[in-house]
Amino acid sequence: MALTATVRRAELQISDMDRGYYANHSLTLAQHPSETDERLMVRLLAFALFADDRLEFGRGLSNDDEPDLWRRDYTGDPDLWIDLGQPDESRVRKACNRSREAVVIGYGGQATETWWKKHANAMGRHRNLRVIELDSQATEALGALIQRGMRFDVIIQDGEVQMLADHGSVTLTPMVRQALAE
Template sequence: MALRATVYKADLNIADNDRGYYASHAVTLARHPSETDERMMVRLLAFALYADDADTLAFTRGLSEADEPDLWRLDLTGAIELWVEAGLPDERRVLKACGRSDAVVLIAYGRNATLWWQGVQNKLARNPKVRAFMFDVDGTQALAALAERKMTLNINIQDDTLWVSSDAGEATVHLQRLNG
């Protein structure tokens, strides 16, 4: 019997001083059985970085569906405006996403993120649709410790630093811009 996804509910209180965006979002996301707490929490931070007042940013089936990103923003016709991918995707997948969407955002994390970027940088940096970022390792590991089935996260964003606090503790995650 296949393992089922675990449902997590998060109340996100976002204060993004860089964009002047201040809002709260109640989100529900499914954690795939092969997904780690760290990756799931990175997806939540990606949501916080790109959330908007129109509430058009949505979690997809992610790991369960090979042709979908972790997050996307669709327009009223169903066309993909924004494709957000967390992790270390293959460059062919990213280039395919560029053909299907108006903009692609990559958020790399983990110990091998720098090595991954060195390997794909030349192929992806030429594409104007791709913006790549990297979270620091210590920050995402501290972030993973905040994961709970029902959580309230206060996320403050300023100058490429994300401060996250909850009842379970706090984490500081630094965002490094790789291109774009």
């Protein structure tokens, strides 16, 4: 018998003082049976970091042709492509070629460090690529906050992110491994 996805609902009240973005988002996320709680919460955090009215979740683990999150322009072409974890170089190249801006959000501690050391030179060739690394203790703490129905106040200021819920909170500062080329 096939396992089915778990449906999670999240209410985010985002106050991003770095971008001047303030909005509420009601989100429905499908958690694939092979997706960990930590990864789902990193997807939610990624949404908060890049939130806007057109940002949406891709079909995720079940579809290799779509990113974890993306924003498409009004013609349907990818404008922003966000992948999580440690994607292979060909996937990053594809993301950079298909979209105006590509973002890789790494998490997982030593695995991300090893991935970055291996791919840093290749990643540096992409002028429209941003690489961000998240602290593994913070992402594990985020994973522990998962519930079927969640509500978070997300405050982003001076590069620091606070995700506050009734049942706990996490504060982290994403480390920028590679910024967009100017």
